[in-house]
Amino acid sequence: MSTINKKNLFAVILAGGSGTRFWPLSRGHNPKQFLSLATRSSLLSETISRVQGFIPKDQIILVASHKHRKKVLAEAKKAGVPSMNVLWEPSGKNTAPAVCWAAQVIYQRNPQALLAVLPSDHLILKKNAFHKILMRAFELAVQDYLVTLGIVPTRPDTGYGYLNIQKAKRSQIYKVVRFVEKPDLKKAQEFLKKKTYLWNSGMFIWKAAVVLEEFKQHLPEVYKPFAWARSVSQVRKFWKTLPSISVDYGIMEKSRRVAAVPAQDIGWSDVGSWQALWEILKKGKQQNSVIRGAVLSEKTSNSLILGSKRLIATIGIDNLVIVDTEDALLICRKDQSQDIKTIVNRLKEKKLTRLV
């Protein structure tokens, strides 16, 4: 790590999301990153802890939503991250505007800055292995690459985007030659066999200066406003004029200097569904996992149960997710949780906003 000085390392943790996949536990005011599903602390808190010891506390930047102000400030305080380091998005605009804003703010503080952009709602169980991967990524970023962490596939998953990589001649660097949208099963099986495909994890490492250069070239409509205005009150004025676009689509897929660092055995999961959560949880003999609550089961298997105050009795069931909360109860086939979105939309249509 000869060329890397800790003073130049920054983390940008994207905490503005508001998904519905963990409804009814997650709600608009309490999305996934604030839940502690498989860990003692929330996913956001775990994400902050994960970079601590590697990146100085006051160089950790959070991008979050005003809607979650209290929760975010509490997490920041707990972790020792200055509240000044939180950038408050006036509304959700996907990742590109958030990343551009953070890069500008950091670049002004330190033109030599190297950034690790990290989602706040993924799980990485092996911190030390992750640090090694991150260090390798920073080393590539120093060489002006846009680096993305790619997870080495362990199954033909059709739920992720894939990175098609190619080893550069006379070096150990994997260049990303193509971004592939979520494939069908047949393609995913091919990708798994070929070993030149990685899951796109949404974790990016680059120089602030380099990524700003890329924004200037590929997304000037996002770059320009931040080039002259970065204070919250200024940003608030033009924010609504920004396009809602992802870094992947707006920058990465267009850039010619994207490299990947393959990550294996770091215990990564994007915890993208109740099913994904069940897969990483500790299970009993019948492959059931009870996250909390009092449960009595007879002939029950392969199920995930998250209770609240009342007793839950299950008889003769298999492959279900049961989530009991104060005001809403979900009973869902474990592999059909994609339809939770439909339920949430129906609740919105019925104006039952207190439930979503």
Added chain:
Amino acid sequence: MSTINKKNLFAVILAGGSGTRFWPLSRGHNPKQFLSLATRSSLLSETISRVQGFIPKDQIILVASHKHRKKVLAEAKKAGVPSMNVLWEPSGKNTAPAVCWAAQVIYQRNPQALLAVLPSDHLILKKNAFHKILMRAFELAVQDYLVTLGIVPTRPDTGYGYLNIQKAKRSQIYKVVRFVEKPDLKKAQEFLKKKTYLWNSGMFIWKAAVVLEEFKQHLPEVYKPFAWARSVSQVRKFWKTLPSISVDYGIMEKSRRVAAVPAQDIGWSDVGSWQALWEILKKGKQQNSVIRGAVLSEKTSNSLILGSKRLIATIGIDNLVIVDTEDALLICRKDQSQDIKTIVNRLKEKKLTRLV
């Protein structure tokens, strides 16, 4: 009905039961007869209404448990049945002691009395058809038969006891020649084909004098104490010495003068399980029945849902019973509700008596 005077007709409604089949809705303090599952009023209330207009209000006798005093008195009052007409069992002793006590009390009031002994937790949807059957039964009871109503089978059910009947020579009377315990499926299928088998409904019609004669002969240990003592305070003294035994086993199976009246198309159900309840309820296109509560469903079929205050969302489920109450939630495969008993027993073992 030449020989039958309304002054002689009595109903004995057995309301002392305390089953667990409808847990968690039914509890020790609120068993099935007090629930309104498929009807506007409770099953007990429906049972009382069903004989009204046929049997004078003050000739309706309830046998009930002290534990349910308030509920029973409220139901009696609502129906115009005098509270004096309730016989309070000090504890559950199955049906024979209750029936013997009621028969003695009624015989003292009217030695010509004819009794219809009726369970309080069955459903009979067609009141007029039921009255016709009941009248036929009283006519046989006048001829000193012990009459039992037998339901004409509509399916090879293995959950009921069966009556094997035989038409008496030169009459329209069906004598019961054999009582058959719950059969296996093969036998039940034979019974269905043969048409000489009826389901034992547990509804009995007889003269008070005749049934007391039978008690004297077959169950003297029950008969004798009531022969000299019928007041509550007296009964309370010897009650605990009585055997716990059913009328079926103690009297009917031993008597030689048992006749059956076949009942068809009276809309009978013993509502013996959540599955049985689902079968008689009105259902939507996907064969779901929501008894109460707010439910949003996606890809949900053949299920019974009974909600309380919280929203219930179901996705990708089939053939389930979901019962949500304030302090307990049941999720059970619809055809496995026999295991509810196991859950209730486990709760008792854990001394969680407030939940049972």
